[in-house]
Amino acid sequence: xxxxxxxxxxxxxxxxxxxxxxxxxxxxxxxxxxxxxxxxxxxxxxxxxxxxxxxxxxxxxxxxxxxxxxxxxxxxxxxxxxxxxxxxxxxxxxxxxxxxxxxxxxxxxxxxxxxxxxxxxxxxxxxxxxxxxxxxxxxxxxxxxxxxxxxxxxxxxxxxxxxxxxxxxxxxxxxxxxxxxxxxxxxxxxxxxxxxxxxxxxxxxxxxxxxxxxxxxxxxxxxxxxxxxxxxxxxxxxxxxxxxxxxxxxxxxxxxxxxxxxxxxxxxxxxxxxxxxxxxxxxxxxxxxxxxxxxxxxxxxxxxxxxxxxxxxxxxxxxxxxxxxxxxxxxxxxxxxxxxxxxxxxxxxxxxxxxxxxxxxxxxxxxxxxxxxxxxxxxxxxxxxxxxxxxxxxxxxxxxxxxxxxxxxxxxxxxxxxxxxxxxxxxxxxxxxxxxxxxxxxxxxxxxxxxxxxxxxxxxxxxxxxxxxxxxxxxxxxxxxxxxxxxxxxxxxxxxxxxxxxx
Numbered sequence: 001x002x003x004x005x006x007x008x009x010x011x012x013x014x015x016x017x018x019x020x021x022x023x024x025x026x027x028x029x030x031x032x033x034x035x036x037x038x039x040x041x042x043x044x045x046x047x048x049x050x051x052x053x054x055x056x057x058x059x060x061x062x063x064x065x066x067x068x069x070x071x072x073x074x075x076x077x078x079x080x081x082x083x084x085x086x087x088x089x090x091x092x093x094x095x096x097x098x099x100x101x102x103x104x105x106x107x108x109x110x111x112x113x114x115x116x117x118x119x120x121x122x123x124x125x126x127x128x129x130x131x132x133x134x135x136x137x138x139x140x141x142x143x144x145x146x147x148x149x150x151x152x153x154x155x156x157x158x159x160x161x162x163x164x165x166x167x168x169x170x171x172x173x174x175x176x177x178x179x180x181x182x183x184x185x186x187x188x189x190x191x192x193x194x195x196x197x198x199x200x201x202x203x204x205x206x207x208x209x210x211x212x213x214x215x216x217x218x219x220x221x222x223x224x225x226x227x228x229x230x231x232x233x234x235x236x237x238x239x240x241x242x243x244x245x246x247x248x249x250x251x252x253x254x255x256x257x258x259x260x261x262x263x264x265x266x267x268x269x270x271x272x273x274x275x276x277x278x279x280x281x282x283x284x285x286x287x288x289x290x291x292x293x294x295x296x297x298x299x300x301x302x303x304x305x306x307x308x309x310x311x312x313x314x315x316x317x318x319x320x321x322x323x324x325x326x327x328x329x330x331x332x333x334x335x336x337x338x339x340x341x342x343x344x345x346x347x348x349x350x351x352x353x354x355x356x357x358x359x360x361x362x363x364x365x366x367x368x369x370x371x372x373x374x375x376x377x378x379x380x381x382x383x384x385x386x387x388x389x390x391x392x393x394x395x396x397x398x399x400x401x402x403x404x405x406x407x408x409x410x411x412x413x414x415x416x417x418x419x420x421x422x423x424x425x426x427x428x429x430x431x432x433x434x435x436x437x438x439x440x441x442x443x444x445x446x447x448x449x450x451x452x453x454x455x456x457x458x459x460x461x462x463x464x465x466x467x468x469x470x471x472x473x474x475x476x477x478x479x480x481x482x483x484x485x486x487x488x489x490x491x492x493x494x495x496x497x498x499x500x501x502x503x
Contacts (some may be wrong), residue, residue: 008191011041011211012048012353014205022048027184027212030121031322032336034101035374040095041187044210045104046191046220052208054179055151057226059205065176066147070124073173077121079200084114091189092294096327098186099291100335101325113165113460116474119458123479124173133145138493145483149228150250152221154242156234157338158293158398166473168197168207174482176229177432179208181221184232185339187211200447210307213222214238218245225249227367229482232256233295236396236467252473255479256463258396259424262417263287263298264439266410267307269429279429280314284403286427286453288322288380291334292400296425297455300393302416305406307409312384312404316362320382324367326375334374337399343376347436350381353392358383358403364398377449387417396422409433414442423465427453 017492020026025043028037044052060066065073074261084091092106099106113291132141146414151171155164160182162419167483171178182190194209210217218238222230222245230253232242238253263283271274280416286298325332335341343366363381386393386403393403407413407459416425418440426445440448449455456462461475471481 001133004041005262008188008324009042011187011191011209012044012052012197013191013194014048015051015059015208016198021045028097029186029188030071030377031097032338032376035340035376038097038138038188041191041211043184043212044067044217045212046217049181049210049212049217049220052179052210053150053152053221053224053226054231054383055104055205056179056208056476059203060147060150060177064203065177068175068183070173073175074121076126076202077117077124077169077172080196080202081117081121083196083200084110084117084193088114088193089194091161093328093411094192094349095189096335098188099158099160099290099327099338101329102332102335104256105290106327107161109159113162116162116165116458117169120173120420120479122168123237123476124137125475125481132301132335134489137249138490138491140490142470142488142490144488145480146484146486148482148484149176150226150404151178151229151231151482152181152224152227153178154181154221154230154234155183155190155234157186158290158295160186160188161193163233164190166233166478170473170479171482172206173479176482177206177208177330178495179210180223181210181212181214182436183218184211184213196376198240216493218242222251223244223248229253229298229406231471231473231481234258250271255423255469256258256471256473257422257467257469258295258398259422259445259464259468260300260420261296261422261425261427262300262302262420262443263427264417264429265301265303266413266428266429266430266435267304268431270307270311272432275312275431276314280318282427282429282453283316284315287402288319288334289399289454291337291378293338293398294454296454298427299397299402300420301402301404302413303404303406304413305408306407308404312361312382316382317404320381321364322380324369324372324377324379334380334441336372337352337378338376340376342379342399346378346397346401348403349395350390352387353383353390353401353403356390356392356412357385358392359385360383361404363400388416394420410438414439418442418444421467424463424468425449441491
């Protein structure tokens with residue numbers, strides 16, 4: 001099936017049927033590289049969201065999906081993975097139009113989405129029940145895993161298809177039904193993906209799709225007693241609102257709420273020209289990939305003072321040379337911010353950083369290239385001489401802003417790395433393996449890279465400490481989030497309990 005932006009309406013998918021909004025509402029989707037409209041999508045109402053949940057509830061309860069075997073479900077996951085690769089170029093093109101990221105990044109995203117579906121197809125086949133030895137030969141004690149039920153999945157705008165695949169793949173493998181809500185800013189690839197799910201033959205009503213703003217749909221999706229699990233990736237404020245809404249029904253919630261991620265560089269990691277250049281490259285990529293719109297971006301450079309001046313100068317030189325442009329241009333190294341609203345937010349943080357006394361080394365403004373004038377572009381920006389009192393160091397800016405802090409001792413580096421309300425990811429660069437192990441064990445972050453940055457695998461858990469959220473995606477824990485563990489105690493030779501005296 002050819003997937004092009006023009007064939008993505010109607011764009012609500014409920015109970016196997018594509019439809020428009022119940023009130024006719026629509027939203028214009030804008031290409032952030034040009035500022036021009038791509039197309040219009042249907043925008044759901046709260047009634048549409050409630051109807052989608054009702055369908056998912058009915059389909060889960062009647063067992064048409066939950067009652068299938070693991071082998072049947074994993075065959076669907078494998079089929080979806082095959083279709084993703086078949087339509088890789090079209091999906092990548094849609095993702096780039098929607099988010100502004102480079103086409104090279106979007107192609108990697110589709111490959112990563114594919115690997116997530118293949119991983120859970122393999123894991124579900126071996127993630128079985130377990131026997132518990134209770135020391136009584138007449139008792140068979142088993143722990144079995146059953147699907148948790150109806151899931152609401154709310155995804156962010158920076159990695160629309162990748163982030164929602166982390167939710168959909170394990171949920172399908174577990175036997176759950178679901179309602180998806182992509183970001184209203186970037187819904188296109190999710191709409192296209194649901195068409196592939198339908199083509200793969202997943203039963204009607206298992207995967208339902210609504211799109212619209214969280215302000216409109218949030219309560220209908222998160223305070224509904226028919227929902228068994230909510231998975232959300234996004235900002236801290238919205239996460240808190242979802243947790244509060246779910247509390248009235250004691251609905252299970254897993255949230256990934258971003259980060260303010262330190263990248264710690266020791267002098268011994270840059271002691272020769274090759275190591276120095278490699279470290280500069282990793283720090284640069286860690287913060288400016290996708291214009292910094294990455295929850296795990298290394299936005300805080302924490303560097304040993306003895307090499308800081310030279311290192312920051314080299315970073316600034318490299319940052320000035322980053323080629324900005326449309327993601328569809330193969331010469332572009334990074335694209336625009338996702339929207340004008342996001343660019344205005346970044347501009348406010350830059351002004352705040354200057355006001356707070358940080359030293360603006362490079363960037364800090366829109367590019368003066370006339371060819372980029374219509375898009376939401378913002379130059380890679382570095383602030384030196386920062387400290388933890390500054391909001392640009394404390395708060396997640398979610399854009400191309402790097403702050404630089406300095407240290408003199410290992411203990412100070414560790415303290416600074418943990419001095420954040422977040423705890424999603426961190427990086428350490430050192431040639432001293434013992435020191436590296438001390439740091440990666442001491443850092444209170446869900447993922448810690450040693451002499452690398454930004455890499456992940458579907459087979460390892462992803463999630464944060466502290467205000468970066470709770471629960472885990474990917475790895476075996478990512479499947480367990482969508483399952484309930486049930487203990488079955490089977491007495492094969494029952495006798496009287498004998499607790500009370502028979503009269």
